[in-house]
Amino acid sequence: MSQTSSLHEGSWHLHTVLEQSPGLRMLAETLSDLIDEGHPIVACTADLKYSNGLFRLQDRHPERFLQFGISEQNMVSAAAGLATTGQLPYVATFASFLALLCCEQIRTDVAYPGLPVRLIGHHAGITLGFYGTSHHATEDLAIMRSLAGLAVVAPADGHALAAALRVTIDHPGPIYFRIGRGRDPEVYADGIDFQLGKAIVHGSGSDLTLIATGSSVHPSLEAATRLRERGLSVGVIDVHTVKPLDEEAVLAAAATSRRLMTVEEHSILGGLGGAVAEVLATAGAATPLHRHGIRDEYAVIGPPTHLYRHYRLDADGIVAEVEELLAR
Amino acid sequence: MTPTAAEVALVEEKAQLSREETIRLIQIAKVGHFASAFSCAEILASLYYGVMRLRRGEPDWPDRDRFLFGKGHAAAALYPLLVDWGFFDPEILDGYTRIGNPLGDHPDMSRVPGIDFSSGSLGHALSAGVGMALGGRIDGRDFRVFVLLGDGELNEGQVWEAAMSAAHHETRNLIAIVDRNEYSLDGKVDDVLGIEPVGDKFAAFGWDVHEVDGHDVPSLLGLLRDVAEDGSRDRPAVIIAKTIKGKGVSFMEAELGWHLGYLVPEDEARALAEIRGTA
Numbered sequence: 001m002s003q004t005s006s007l008h009e010g011s012w013h014l015h016t017v018l019e020q021s022p023g024l025r026m027l028a029e030t031l032s033d034l035i036d037e038g039h040p041i042v043a044c045t046a047d048l049k050y051s052n053g054l055f056r057l058q059d060r061h062p063e064r065f066l067q068f069g070i071s072e073q074n075m076v077s078a079a080a081g082l083a084t085t086g087q088l089p090y091v092a093t094f095a096s097f098l099a100l101l102c103c104e105q106i107r108t109d110v111a112y113p114g115l116p117v118r119l120i121g122h123h124a125g126i127t128l129g130f131y132g133t134s135h136h137a138t139e140d141l142a143i144m145r146s147l148a149g150l151a152v153v154a155p156a157d158g159h160a161l162a163a164a165l166r167v168t169i170d171h172p173g174p175i176y177f178r179i180g181r182g183r184d185p186e187v188y189a190d191g192i193d194f195q196l197g198k199a200i201v202h203g204s205g206s207d208l209t210l211i212a213t214g215s216s217v218h219p220s221l222e223a224a225t226r227l228r229e230r231g232l233s234v235g236v237i238d239v240h241t242v243k244p245l246d247e248e249a250v251l252a253a254a255a256t257s258r259r260l261m262t263v264e265e266h267s268i269l270g271g272l273g274g275a276v277a278e279v280l281a282t283a284g285a286a287t288p289l290h291r292h293g294i295r296d297e298y299a300v301i302g303p304p305t306h307l308y309r310h311y312r313l314d315a316d317g318i319v320a321e322v323e324e325l326l327a328r
Numbered sequence: 329m330t331p332t333a334a335e336v337a338l339v340e341e342k343a344q345l346s347r348e349e350t351i352r353l354i355q356i357a358k359v360g361h362f363a364s365a366f367s368c369a370e371i372l373a374s375l376y377y378g379v380m381r382l383r384r385g386e387p388d389w390p391d392r393d394r395f396l397f398g399k400g401h402a403a404a405a406l407y408p409l410l411v412d413w414g415f416f417d418p419e420i421l422d423g424y425t426r427i428g429n430p431l432g433d434h435p436d437m438s439r440v441p442g443i444d445f446s447s448g449s450l451g452h453a454l455s456a457g458v459g460m461a462l463g464g465r466i467d468g469r470d471f472r473v474f475v476l477l478g479d480g481e482l483n484e485g486q487v488w489e490a491a492m493s494a495a496h497h498e499t500r501n502l503i504a505i506v507d508r509n510e511y512s513l514d515g516k517v518d519d520v521l522g523i524e525p526v527g528d529k530f531a532a533f534g535w536d537v538h539e540v541d542g543h544d545v546p547s548l549l550g551l552l553r554d555v556a557e558d559g560s561r562d563r564p565a566v567i568i569a570k571t572i573k574g575k576g577v578s579f580m581e582a583e584l585g586w587h588l589g590y591l592v593p594e595d596e597a598r599a600l601a602e603i604r605g606t607a
Contacts, residue, residue, distance in 0.1 A: 042466065066462065069496070074455040074489035081459025084437075084445065086390070087466060089459075105486075108449050109456060113438050 021053065023158030024122065024182030028056035030162040031090055035061045039169055044079055044091045046072045052092045052122050053182070076102040079117045080109035088116055088169075094128070095121030095178060099140035110174045111150045118165075119144075119176045124154075125215060125265030126294070126311070127181040129304040137178075138294045141213075142270025144176040145243045151196060152243040154178040154214035156187045160240055163194035171196065178242075180215045180265070181304070187218050187238070199246035201253075205235035208322060209253035209260050213239045213272045216263040216293075216313060223318035234322075242272055247279045254280055254287040261290045261325065265313055268293040290325050292318070329557075331549045335378055339545050342373035342409060347576050347603045349408035349421065355596060357425040360433060362599075363574035363586040365405035367509035368476060371542055371569055374549045375474055375505075376409045379556050385414035387442040393471050396457045399478030399507060400434040400447030407431055407440070415442035451484025453477065454504060458490050461499035461564075472556055475504045480512030483521045488533065494564040495534030502564040503555055504535075507542065509573040511584060530566045542569030576603050 028043075035041050035057075044066045049055040058065035068075035072093050079089035091098070098121040099106075110117045121140055128135035144152045153168070153175055155161040161179055168175055192200070202221060205228075212220035217238045224234040235257060237249055253260060260280070262273040273291030280289055294311060301307075308314040312321050331339075346369045354360030376382070380393040387410070397403060404424070411418045416430075423429035430439035434448030445456045457475040464471050481487060494502050506526065514520050523529070527537045540551045548569065555565045574580025577599040591599060601607035 040467075042463075063466065066497075068493055071486075071489035071493060073486050074458070074493055077452045077455030077486065078459030078462070078490070078493065081445065081456035081461075082463040083459075084394075084456075085460055085463030085467070085469075087463045104449060105452060105455075108446070109452055113436075113446050 021182030023161060023179065023184055024053045025056070026158035026162040027092070027120065027122075027165070027179070028053045030165045032057045032060040034166065034169060035064055040087050042066055042082055042087045042089045044068055044075050044089055046070055046075050046093045046097070048093055051094075052120065054092055072097045072102050073105050076105035076119070077109045080105075080113070080115050083115040083117050088118070090118040090120055092120035092122060094135060095124035095137035095140045096128075096135050099137055099143050099176070103143055106144070106150070107147050111147045114149050114173050116172060117174045119174065120179065121176060122179045123181050124178045125180060126299045126307045127215070127265075127304050129307055130301040132301050133298045136299050138265075138267045138299060139270070140178060141242055141264070141266050141272060142274060145270070145275060149173050150243070151175045151241065152178065153196070153241050155240050156214060156217035156238055157184045158182065159186065159188035160192050160194060163188070163192045164240065167194045168196055178214055184215050185218045187221065194240065197241045197244040197246060199249040200238040200240065201249060202236040202238060204253065204256050205233040206256060207233045207258055207326075209235040209237060209257040210263055210318070211237045211239055211250065211253065211260060211272065211276055212263040213242055215265045219308075219313065219315040219318055220263050222315035223322065226315065226319050227322060239272060242275060245275050245279060250276055250279045251283055251285060254283075254285040257287060259288050259290065259325065261292055261322065263313070263318060264293040266293050267296065269296060292321050329550060329553055331378065331546055331553070336545045336549065339370065339373045339377050339549055342377050342412070343369040343545070344603060345412065346372060346405045346408055348600060350404045351591070351596060351599055351603070353404045353407065353421060353424040355591065356422070357433070359588060359590050360404055361401045361588055362577070362591075363511075363580050364399060364478070364509070365402040366575045366577065366580065367542070367571040367573050368399070368402055368507045369405055369576070370545055370548055371476060371505055371507060371571075372406055372409060374545065374552050376413065378549045379552045380474065381471070382413060387415040391469055391471050394444045394457070394460050394473045396445045396453040396460075396473070396475045397435055397447050398450065398453035398476055398481050403431075403433065403435040406435065410440070410442035413442065416440065450478065450481040451486040454487050454490035454494070457502055457504070458494045458497070458499055461494070461502040462497060464501060465499070471501065473502045475502070477504055477506050478512070479506055479508045479510065479523060479526070480517050480520070482506065482523045482526065483517075491530060491533040491535065498562055499564050500561045504564065504566040506566060506568045507571055508568050509571040511573045513588070515584065527568055534563055536561055536563055536565040537568065538565065539568045539570065542571035543575055578602060
């Protein structure tokens with residue numbers, strides 16, 4: 001992989017994933033460790049073991065790795081069958097294929113019987129940049145969130161992913177994990193107290209609270225730092241569990257902040273923004289909410305970092321979005 | 329191995345039980361899949377009373393053979409057999425499809441003891457069966473997995489994904505049975521979306537293929553047993569069971585419209601008399 005060093009930061013050629021995606025590396029490492037500890041994990045993939053790094057798990061535990069080839073729907077239903085025999089399947093493929101192509105298999109075969117299948121939707125959001133709309137997943141949170149009995153988790157970095165995988169190992173029901181391409185800057189290098197359904201509050205702010213999930217947590221933290229330097233009081237909440245949502249944390253922010261803004265690499269319809277809006281409206285909270293993310297559109301194509309700039313999902317963009325919001 | 333007369337008689341008796349109870353249950357619901365249930369009565373009875381390793385009253389016995397009902401719309405044919413195995417109380421049958429009852433038109437593994445996998449959306453069951461077969465193999469357990477597919481169900485693309493993966497992973501403990509009753513809702517399967525040559529298709533996908541008359545109990549039971557017990561096979565096997573939709577009730581056999589229906593009292597009496605051989 002000698003070409004890695006010469007690559008521009010905006011590039012994401014698959015061969016570089018292995019070197020440049022520490023977050024994804026945590027997927028295979030954590031699951032392999034958990035197998036070492038005796039958990040009956042079976043890792044399933046659909047011809048993407050290099051993209052999601054599960055080839056490393058195959059190296060360590062070939063007997064607990066299943067290659068399904070390019071048949072995602074078959075893989076999800078088979079994982080449900082595996083779970084009925086006492087195995088703990090982790091099914092990994094691109095989020096676009098998992099949450100959209102396999103939606104019905106997830107609903108009917110996994111969520112409805114409440115089987116402990118873990119669904120790893122990787123390269124979610126617009127991380128597959130110029131591969132185009134077929135490979136973008138800007139609807140997965142909305143779709144997965146609507147399935148009864150399915151928990152939805154979007155860790156901010158590899159450390160959060162590792163903690164989430166470990167903490168939820170004995171969770172009796174199914175979980176959808178939404179992760180990116182594993183190159184998210186570190187948020188939790190010093191550790192994370194991950195509890196399913198419990199948001200992590202990174203300070204409160206009287207002017208604004210940014211409520212972010214997954215890949216949007218790091219840029220939101222950075223944006224908050226810059227906004228504070230300008231004299232604003234800004235808090236950030238990492239909603240790593242989109243479902244069940246930490247309503248208490250959302251309502252606490254609504255009580256202390258003049259404004260709320262959700263930030264997500266996802267459509268503003270039905271995802272984190274939708275979930276927070278539901279909580280606020282149901283509670284009768286009067287705090288205005290601005291939902292920031294992909295509008296009701298299919299994202300343009302381009303290298304991911306360029307797309308983050310275009311859609312104002314990087315720190316600069318979030319700052320600009322906040323400034324516009326406050327100027328209204 | 330040719331089954332004994334007593335073994336054949338037991339299967340035939342249970343097939344009759346399945347048909348009689350199907351009539352009763354569907355009359356409670358006021359609508360149901362009579363003809364689909366009748367075409368697989370001998371298949372279900374052969375599996376549950378001549379082939380599968382089960383323990384009475386222990387629906388969750390870990391080493392039991394598994395059964396997946398791909399054509400789950402015929403679940404009414406199976407529920408009475410599960411009651412007969414002591415998996416749940418017979419009174420539950422009396423509330424079939426009524427609000428709060430666990431028994432619906434399609435089987436639900438979360439609510440019905442003895443149902444190994446939920447179904448209703450066609451095309452998923454063979455995949456789930458592949459997963460069960462692999463799950464057993466990983467743990468070194470020797471249970472077999474039987475999947476009953478409708479012939480119309482073979483129109484679903486996922487069936488062929490599953491067929492490919494079963495052969496690739498050499499799931500020799502997986503046995504599919506196709507209830508080849510020739511009809512789906514809109515007409516003859518081969519007019520709606522043709523599946524022939526179905527045996528050749530499975531063979532080309534790497535399966536062992538067998539054909540049998542799905543109502544001829546000695547042949548059906550003998551073949552199912554031979555295939556289930558065949559330790560030399562290194563691949564999954566499929567049995568194409570040639571059946572008659574509505575089998576056992578003359579007016580259902582003759583008329584296509586019986587995929588989904590309801591019986592007026594005179595027809596109910598006629599149907600039961602034919603099933604009991606007292607017509």
